[in-house]
Amino acid sequence: MRVVVCLKQVIDPLTPATSLALDNRDMKIRVGVSSPPVINGFDEQGLEAALRLRETNKDIEIIGLAAGDRFNNDVMKRALAVGADQLLLIQDPSLDTWNPYPIANALASAIRHIGGADLVICGRQGSDWDNGLTPFIVGHLLEMPILTLAKRVSQNGTQLEIERVLADGSMVMTANLPAVVTVTSELGTLRMPSVAARLAAARKQPRQLTLQELGAVTSATPTPVVADLAVPVTSRSCTFIEAPDGPTAGARLAEALMQAGAVRLCGGV
Amino acid sequence: MQGILIVAEADGGELRPEFRELLTAAKGLSRSIGGGIAIALIGENLDAAAREAASAGVDNLHVVEDKRLDAPWPEAHAAALKQLCNQLAPKLVLLSRTVLGSEMAARVAVEYNWPLVQDVTEVEVTPDGGLQAIRLVSGGAVTATVRSAVGPWVVVPRPRAFAPTETNAATAIEPTRHAFAPPALATSCGARTRVEVEGLSVDRAKTVVAGGGGLGGPQAFALLREVADLLGGAVGASRVAVDSGWVPQAHQVGLTGKTIAPDLYIAVGISGAIQHLVGCSSSQVIVAINNDASAPIFRIANYGIVGDWKEIVPAFRDTLVAHSSQAGRAA
């Protein structure tokens, strides 16, 4: 069984805001070279989901697939280090975009190019643009059913079962393979690779694919155009409650809030 | 194509209040987009919800009721919405940014190749007839202004970005009922597990007391629960607390949790990573208690204490208790 895990190289979401630079000419968000990129956290969890499937079904081939520009191979090869059998990178300047259509088109074309997949796993959204649209476009292009927000992914023969996260619990959902699944943070973190696996991965090279060889030409897409990027301005200023010790501060805070009418007491307990 | 279609969600027969925010957005846009405002109600056992929606002051109400639509099954609900879109040909579809609404929006937009704008805080029609919106990206660290020249559009506003329209019209409109006739659906639903959420739901409460990584463990949430109960509010949590297993996901506030805008939001031991701030920054009054003076949470707070919550929160609670018992005696 072949499982393709879609990966996206993104700016480290923990980059301090002071290190972000907004390029209003190209409408891109950039960071300095001292902030290396990372694999999108949800996509790493996609890798974890695939690895867990392989724990029960040894006969699974895991392929990491990414579409973007200026890949940092050390970062992307983490997929190999944790246990993916192959890493495919589609690199092109046109893929440095917030528009999910060219990216999804590239991903779907690559999956067709390698002969298809039984299961495509994506993270629920990318931490850069938070669209969450790419998995739907990929599913649509590959004509596969789409199951989302999985905190558990398991396989019963040709059927795929997930436990989908809801606001107030969860729900089991199923679909026949081949299918697209997105995963969310409740699934758990990606396992740490052993050093032996890292060293082996360091010796491997990702396979490079071009848009031309994939025939992944994207014509007009409906995606809106980014017209401006700005840092949101917060207009609040914080009144710090000063006090010689914690308990006094707590008491003063309560007083301040009651005075400001921000607090409604319910005689609670 | 014309008209604005609002997708209202019903949960267990009860109409979720988010549609009122969508109504506000729709009203603003209907000045430029003609064809009236319609509400789509998709689900099962919708009588009560339909009555409420019928009095919301819109032009049309379309109901798709079917037992297959009882569970929040995204593919089925999206199929019902597509059915309505085929029939009604709206110019703009508004959905709430819930787990179900976001997915319906994505499925419809992809299926029809329509522009989709999510998490918008402002939206308007431009003089040339296109749509312009402002949304948050990079986990909330950056705002992007996006433009789309040609509709129809699918728009998913940020929760609480638009104030809810509370009007209830004197006259109720007659709903148009549609039979649910989906194509073959590729996914299926199974058993549903509901996690009992103690107390008020975090997105319904007017006061939320939230805890984060600084609490160090689940025991501290009992103290927050006490404070929340005193204030008639709900307990919230940051992603760290939920991922650490200290509280169920239903309490999570933030980018992948709930976006809320209570009157009072008290953040205890929450550093204020941007992905959390986007979930709570629209609150009226924000109070932050954190050991670290440089924690980003203070940048959006109205009141702050730099210190140890273990010392501050019990005293805070005690002062409230003292006042409420005084008020009780005085009453």
Added chain:
Amino acid sequence: MSTELGLRLVVVVAAFVWGAVRFKRLARLLLAAPAEPRLKPFAPRAWGIVVNILGHARLLRKPYSGLLHAMMFFGFLFLLTAILQVFGEGLSPFTLNAIGGATWIALGQDIFGALLLIAVVMAGYQRLVWAPSRFVGSNKADAAIILGLVTAVVVGMLMQNAFHIAAGGDPEWRPLSSLIEVGLTSIGVTGAAAAAGATVFAWMHMFAVLAFLIYLPGSKHLHVIVGIPNVYFRDLNPAGRLVTPDLEQPKLGLSDIAQLGRKQTLDLFACTECGRCQELCPAYAADKPLNPKLLIMDLRDHLLEARGIGGHREGFSGPLIGGAIQEETIWACTTCRACMEACPLFIEHVPKIIDMRRHLSMEAGRIPDGISGAILSIEQRGHPWAGTPFSRLDWCKDLDLRVLAPGESTDVLLWVGCTAALDSRAQKVVRALVRLLRAARIDFAILGEDEKCTGDAARRTGNDYLFQLQAASNIETLNARVFKRIVTICPHCMNTLKNEYSDFGGDYEVVHHTQLLTELMENGSLPHMQDCNTGAGAVAFHDPCYLGRYNGEFDAPRSVLVGAGTDVVEMERSHGRSFCCGGGGGRAFAIEPPEQRVNVIRATQARATGASVLATACPFCLLMLEDGSKAAARADNGKTPQHVRDIAEILDSALLGAESGAAKP
């Protein structure tokens, strides 16, 4: 040959054979262990034996125990002559009389015999009456047997000589034996009866010695054989320098007891279960599942079990990690080295723990949550403080500091460290230092964004792969610039840069900021304000483990404090006995159970001095103890927490007063 002589020969030979079998099993076990390069250099290693074995250097830190042990040690050393005699003379016409066997040797035997008996009484009193807590967990039966055997040997010898005198032997030079003899005579034991008695006690003496021989390999008393080589083979490297593993090896770290190196294995048999490590261990004091003494005992018994050698506690079959040693034990260690500093036989507890961590981190991928987040952060963004709102230059963006580009040179390179750059509390420390350096007109620069985590936390939590990546990166950065020396506020950075980067081509002169400040005060670049009334008052000082125990620097921080006009108050656990803040070994990033907090214990100790300020010299100590100080104050009925400040901040306040804008206590 008389039957008695024949019997003696048989017994002796049998005992020797039995003993030899038992010793040989241990020798085989040791030789099977992978060799470690500990043979050279001879001179310092041999000198260590003089100082520590003959000189009882570490043992005498506990004067009572040290004295009683010295009495036993030198007693037995001297009584080797008696052993020679009882076997030699018992089996042949051999005698030591030619070299004084009947004169000063005889006298010595009586004197040392008496000392030995007194020492046994002292030991018995300590164990039974005082019962110090360090013996909790030790094998009490073993100790009793040994004391019993010692007594039997000495009594056997004395009684043998006494009876011999009663039978007509020469009482000269044997005052104690003579005294006993007087008693014997008074009850009518003379002549043939006395001669028989002498024979009986000669047998007892001999039996006791043979029993010792046979018992030794299965007892902690084996240390009498193993102790001297263990001291010889001790680690002569700087304390803060761990062995760099070859990452290309198929096995990384310690997961099977067969992998344990030869000296590491010898350690297990050198252990006397004295508990000096246990009583100083901060993790043990905080009720964590780590006891350094039991760690060694458990490894020893697991090894014996694995080799099919009996005579040990039950329950040590199964794997090393998860069976004999629990994972939580391995992670509880702060690497403070109080155990190793105290051990009289130079047992190496910490390297064993780190080696097991290496397996868990680099092979098994099992690391506690908080620590794994910090380590992943070092890998992804070059520092362990994920979620910090700061980038590396934010702390100094208003200070107009010089960032050293490749090819440029400076006198002093200020290595800021991740904590000082990215934690808002620690930033104040390095800012204070900058003010001081400027006041002293030092030519210094920083690396800015090119500075990455030294990798200390990665190495101490077993991820040597990441550590080596960090080292390579930093060394490339450092070697591209020119500077005389590096100064840093963080002892962990200092230790790694100074002692560990040399394995990777980085040789630098590195000083801690307190060392530089001392130098600046001594050469007049900074004023010295001892005896000035700076209002600084009494200050308790906490010796950071990586500065003090690891790198031998106890004086510089105190000099600076004195020079800042403060009165330094010493805590009971100070200098080499300092009690860890709990932050080392990756523990600063771990999620601590609330009832097991090392930092609270230390902060409580600091609070007990009554000083209003606790001075530190390490950013981790600063953060850990500030947190601990609040908890300690809460436990003390919510009074004011002790203020915790770095020495740089204290000096900065004292020198530059109000204009510096430094935080007031």
